[in-house]
Amino acid sequence: MRFAIQLVTDVGDATFETREIVSIDKPDGVLSIDDLGLTLGEAKAMLATLQVAITETQALDFARYHRSCPSCRRPRRLKDKRMITVRTCLGKLALPSPRYGRCRCQAVPSVIAPVVAALPERVTPDLIALEARWASLAAYGVTAALLADMLPIGETVNASTIRNDVMRVAKRLEAELGPEQAMFASGCQAEWNEMPIPGPPVTIGIDGGYVRSWTDWPANFEVIVGKSLPEEGPVRRFGFVTGHDEKPKRRLHELLVSQGITMNQEVTFMSDGGDSVRDLQLYMRPNADHVLDYFHIAMRITVLQQMARGLPPPVSAAAPAIIEALQSVRRYLWHGNFSRALSLVEDLDDGLDLLDDPPPEVRKLRRYLGEFSGYITNNAGFIPNYAERHRYGEAVSTAFVESTVNQVIAKRFAKKQQMQWTPRGVHLLMQLRTRVLDGILDSDFKRWRNERRSPPNEAKMAA
Known part of the structure; x- marks a missing residue:
């Protein structure tokens, strides 16, 4: 037939x-x-x-x-x-x-x-x-x-x-982005008081990942990824390449606007405290609360404790005392007492400095202690009482952003496959990927x- x-x-x-x-x-x-x-x-x-x-x-x-x-x-x-x-x-x-x-x-x-x-x-x-x-x-x-x-x-x-x-599509989206500003928090307290009752608080986590560079192999370049997690409504993601993106604050501001976050609404920014993200979250909203991710603090202390366990004799005899002191540092930071924690770290470094002809393991431990002390000092203003936040059910870490880093960066830019990229290629493709994951790319085409x-x-x- x-x-x-x-x-x-x-x-x-x-x-x-x-x-x-x-x-x-x-x-x-x-x-x-x-x-x-x-x-x-x-x-x-x-x-x-x-x-x-x-x-x-x-x-x-x-x-x-x-x-x-x-x-x-x-x-x-x-x-x-x-x-x-x-x-x-x-x-x-x-x-x-x-x-x-x-x-x-x-x-x-x-x-x-x-x-x-x-x-x-x-x-x-x-x-x-x-x-x-x-x-x-x-x-x-x-x-x-x-x-x-x-x-x-x-x-x-x-x-x-x-x-x-x-x-070409990604560049068109980039061209629609407004100009960069140093501060996006606008208005005054009188204007904020006259605004309608704001929505529930919003938590925004910011973290970083690394992608292999094609132009400077085998070096990597840093990619910043963020996720906005409101109590009501859909989540939103954003990302950009550090040093390549000229409008990081504008990008974050547009995300807040797209979710209807007003100037009088409470926003909590959580980050790992790195230099590339510390200034990004500032001056975005007047009622913003900036919190250092406790997960990164705990991981750094864990690394220091592992290094103390690997000290060679005869310095190994002091390893239990060093580990216990670092555990005390962890507890002080958990309760927001960063000044006491820094004092303990300084005491540890002074004690190791008294050793004559210290082995390489001790010098390495002292170097990491100095880096940890600088990390806490630079982010002291972002360290709250984590125990109190935890009791009230508030977020204390960016664990929800870790999955976003894997979802946005690792699964597409395939670190396990040793793929190499240019910063421009990653940045442009990331703008499309975050829109696809959020389900809003079709609205741009419409x-x-x-x-x-x-x-x-x-x-x-x-x-």
């Missing part, structure tokens, strides 16, 4: 044009799982043929409609017939693009190419959206293979093409689609 699909075009005035698009033959009297319905290859070929027929009709109809001069309505002279290439989800198209000469009523010579003017972008938004979504979650080569398997695009899309399309729906300008048709 034979199945035929016809395309019926209503050209107006009760006139219809009918033509056969594709036909499929199936054996008579046979029913098997192999021949049931359309195969994937047949469906892809059918859609590709249908796409070509519809788009050719659209392009020729649009060109005929704009052949008349807008001033005198006389048809313009046909200069030549050309073709333009457009990539869609259903194949790569070669569309007819006739060009018309100037009308006699126009003084300035010009050539009109209506199809070229109507299609300044030669990739459909649906295809770019698929490429951006999939490429943010998987490698460029894997994305090209998936698109070729699922869509009738053949071998017209490769990893380089997808990367270029994805970078907004751009609405912007394109404005009437075309006749002046843009001059080729």
Whole structure:
């Protein structure tokens, strides 16, 4: 038996044009799982043929409609017939693009190419959206293979093409970002008091990760990742490359605005206390509370205790006392008493300084003690009473951000696969990845689609 699909075009005035698009033959009297319905290859070929027929009709109809001069309505002279290439989800198209000469009523010579003017972008938004979504979650080569398997695009899309399309989308999003400011907390106390009752508190965790550098191998560069966790509403993520992004505060501010966080709302910023994130969280909201992540404090103390256990004889005899002193430092910091903790660290360093000809393990321990002391000193203003926060059910660590670091950085930029990246490539791709994970990338494409729906300008048709 034979199945035929016809395309019926209503050209107006009760006139219809009918033509056969594709036909499929199936054996008579046979029913098997192999021949049931359309195969994937047949469906892809059918859609590709249908796409070509519809788009050719659209392009020729649009060109005929704009052949008349807008001033005198006389048809313009046909200069030549050309073709333009457009990539869609259903194949790569070669569309007819006739060009018309100037009308006699126009003084300035010009050539009109209506199809070229109507299609300044030669990739459909649906295809770019698929490429951006999939490429943010998987490698460029894997994305090209998936698109070729699922869509009738053949071998017209490769990893380089997808990367270029994805970078173009990311750069457009970056261009929409406002200017950077040193302070985004605005207004005064009187204005904040007159504002409506704010929503529940919001916790924002900020942490960092590292990606292998392609330009400076085997070095790594730092990537900052954050996650906003409100008590009500969806979570939001953000990320940027340290030293490459010129608008980190603006990026964080836009995240707060997108979640409707007002100036009189309580916000808790939690970070690891690194130099790259310490200044990021300042002056964002007047009611902000800045907290140093206790997890990083505990991990640093654990490393110091492990180094004390590895001291060689005869210094190893003092290892239990050093470990107990470090445990006291941990308890003091847990209760927010950083001054007493720093005093104990200083006493430990002074005691180790009394040793004559100390072994390398002792010198290493003293160096780490000095780094820990500087770390606590630089972040003393961010150390609260963790025990009290814990009793009231408030967050004391950025454990929820650790999963975000793995989700945003490790799973795509694949540290285990030894992949190498440029800071620009990571930064741009990360803007798409965070939007995909938050489920808001489609809203950007919808907004751009609405912007394109404005009437075309006749002046843009001059080729």
